[in-house]
Amino acid sequence: MSRGNANEGLMTRAKGEIASMRRFWNGCDKPTPEEVKKLVVSAGMGIIAIGVTGFAIKTISYPIFRLLSGASMV
Incomplete structure (x- = not known):
């Protein structure tokens, strides 16, 4: 198979x-407006x-990590 035929086959498939x-x-x-x-x-x-889930997790975990790390709750 020559190089020209290979390129032609590739072009045909493309x-x-x-x-x-x-x-x-x-x-x-196209989707309807609804x-x-x-x-x-x-x-x-x-x-x-x-x-909301991320905010709730952060809100709950922040005081817990502060308690575990020994930081004051001020």
């Missing part, structure tokens, strides 16, 4: 993959839940 990707992309539907709103709300709730 063009086929690109065509497949375009068919997939064009077949996808779907976008649900996504934003659920992502926001997740971010808030993670923040």
Whole structure:
């Protein structure tokens, strides 16, 4: 197999993959405004839940670590 044939085969496969990707992309539907709103709300709730959990853990653990380290509670 010569170098030219190998490159042609590679280009043919690449063009086929690109065509497949375009068919997939064009077949996808854009989300409706309701779907976008649900996504934003659920992502926001997740971010808030993670923040509240981290705050609670930090709030509870800070005095415990101060007691264990022997620092005064002033």
